Amino acid sequence: MTPGENPIKVILIEDQRDVREGLAVLINGSPGFRCVAAFRTMEDALRAMGNSLPDVVLTDIGLPGMSGVEGIRLIKERSPDLPIVALTIYDDDEDVFDALCAGASGYLLKNTPPARLLESLQEVASGGAPMSPEVARRVIKLFRKFRPPDQVPHHLTPQETELLRLIIDGHSYKTAAAKLGISTSTVSFHLQNVYQKLQVHSKSEAVAKALRNKLV
Secondary structure, three states, X not given: OOOOOOOEEXXXXXXXXXXXXXXXXXXXXXXXXXXXXXXXXXXXXXXXXXXXXXXXXXXXXXXXXXXHHHHHHHHHHHXXXXXEEEEEOOOOHHHHHHXXXXXXXXXXXXXXXXXXXXXXXXXXXXXXXXXXXXXXXXXXXXXXXXXXXXXXXXXXXXXHHHHHHHHHOOOOHHHHHHHHOOOHHHHHHHHHHHHHHHOOXXXXXXXXXXXXXXXX
């Protein structure tokens, strides 16, 4: 992000005070990011979120009171285009799929390195869907259990197919761009074309459809 650009505004929802304050310090101390509010519960966040929306919501799943999953569902009902990233210690199948089905755009574990966390916030604000490698492998393994339907032509170009293969393998925009020798903005452009051709709206949906239809 170049100087002068608007920072990525983040709302943080985390019940553990030390984790919440640490994340707020990380976000506010990093150029191009700003933590505009931090809440202990989903109820507090929902009451405070009005017409002034952030660019990204970063939320824990295991919250007191209303769960993070239910909160994600309510936020998406109010603001369908607002990207939400789940940040949690839980990596079991049920929690991962509940969060993604509720509308989370990404799923990161709390052991995610700070630099990768910031990169993921930037990625999701640009339309991406970051996942921790452990989560991505779990999602792929489970999707492969689904019985693929009849083949449907989607007319992906060779570069779009290779990009989709890299995304399935867990690459971020940055590492996929490096592999293909293109810019991250070009990766984003190609992914939008892939989404349109596959008739999906997110990276996780694209991965699921590609695996079910054996596109790669």
